[in-house]
Amino acid sequence: MKPEHYSKRQQELAGWPVTIETYKLGDIYHCSIANVDPGARFARADGATREEAESRAIEKATRYLAQTRRFEV
Amino acid sequence: MATETLPSVLVTTDWVAQHATDAAVRVVEVDVDTTSYDQGHVPGAAGWNWTTELCDTLVRDIVPVKKLEELLGKSGIDNKTTIVLYGDNNNWFAAWAFWQLKVYGHEDVRIMDGGRKKWLAEGRDLSTDKPSFPAKTYKASGPDLSLRAFLPEVQQAVAGKKAALVDVRSPQEFTGEILSPPGLPETCQRGGHIPGAKSIPWGKNCNEDGTFKSFDDLKALYAAQGITGDQPVIAYCRIGERSSLTWFAMKHLLGFKDVRNYDGSWTEWGNLVGAPVEKP
Numbered sequence: 001m002k003p004e005h006y007s008k009r010q011q012e013l014a015g016w017p018v019t020i021e022t023y024k025l026g027d028i029y030h031c032s033i034a035n036v037d038p039g040a041r042f043a044r045a046d047g048a049t050r051e052e053a054e055s056r057a058i059e060k061a062t063r064y065l066a067q068t069r070r071f072e073v
Numbered sequence: 074m075a076t077e078t079l080p081s082v083l084v085t086t087d088w089v090a091q092h093a094t095d096a097a098v099r100v101v102e103v104d105v106d107t108t109s110y111d112q113g114h115v116p117g118a119a120g121w122n123w124t125t126e127l128c129d130t131l132v133r134d135i136v137p138v139k140k141l142e143e144l145l146g147k148s149g150i151d152n153k154t155t156i157v158l159y160g161d162n163n164n165w166f167a168a169w170a171f172w173q174l175k176v177y178g179h180e181d182v183r184i185m186d187g188g189r190k191k192w193l194a195e196g197r198d199l200s201t202d203k204p205s206f207p208a209k210t211y212k213a214s215g216p217d218l219s220l221r222a223f224l225p226e227v228q229q230a231v232a233g234k235k236a237a238l239v240d241v242r243s244p245q246e247f248t249g250e251i252l253s254p255p256g257l258p259e260t261c262q263r264g265g266h267i268p269g270a271k272s273i274p275w276g277k278n279c280n281e282d283g284t285f286k287s288f289d290d291l292k293a294l295y296a297a298q299g300i301t302g303d304q305p306v307i308a309y310c311r312i313g314e315r316s317s318l319t320w321f322a323m324k325h326l327l328g329f330k331d332v333r334n335y336d337g338s339w340t341e342w343g344n345l346v347g348a349p350v351e352k353p
Contacts, residue, residue, distance in 0.1 A: 001113070001198065001199055001200065001201075002196055002197075002198060002199070003113065003193060003196060006193065006194070006196065016256070018255075018256075021193075025112065025113045025199055026201070030112040030113070032106065032109070034162070035254050035256050037243045037244075037245070037254075037255075037274075037276070038243045038274065038275065038276065038315065039162055040105055040162055040165075040254045040256070041104075041106040041161055041162060042106075042255075042256035042257055043256065044108060044109075046112075064256040064257070065255055067258075067259075068251060068253070068255045068256060068259075069251070069252070070250055070251060071250055071251070071252075071264055072250075073248045073249050073250050073264075073352055073353045
């Protein structure tokens, strides 16, 4: 199968820049979210539509990112 | 890297598309996100889970030799097989697997340049089928501990300055502004870096499409920080996978003779009672 409707974009979630990558394989949209630096995937979700997959992944990512603390240096 | 300059340890996505199902080749996906394989993988590729199959799940250690031999055998790999590794995050855990396979002496192991990212971006075929392979017998050698740094060697490097330390984490992790990459669990008690370490984030090894930079660009990157390969080098990150990628670049793309991966990394050093920490 070929992945369809591939997209990748950067935006900010909970104060952190992230990359949101989505594609459709068969009938399922797969979305994964990675921090921009260092580039680790840390949240993903599937859905019947792009919007569903992305909103689920974004909800998870926002929750995880909220737990990352910043320290003064 | 440009195709014409690919060293023998790198293959292109084109090469994989042509050879993924060759009898003498086994393509294996190894991801940070262990569910990525199920979202579609290179047709014919095996999938290895780094959290259960590429480590000792009781003691903190690399995969025990017997467990590795079983994994390779059930993946249809023998000592003559060409293993091609790829994965997400520009091949972080593909490099982790590569490093361990070299520790245990596998001769022909390569990385698909650009990894999962490039394969996806090129719109190439994906499969959700989990292939089965005829079992083979595998006999590992080693371990070659000249590729691995343990805590005492790192402490000696700090005290004697006989080895260069390369911290490949993000600048924010290096300075101690954050304790882990955003969105991932904090796994250390203190932020900062090992005294004397040079900050060369892993991502600087790669181009935007996920492929490795050219020999000349990599050489210049490390030389700018005084890392020229004429003295031992120890690379570290948080848990040892990002530093595997840098280890791969220095050892196999630049040809530095004495490069070790400190897989204890910051989750060991940053939790040690009394260990010196430098900030920023």
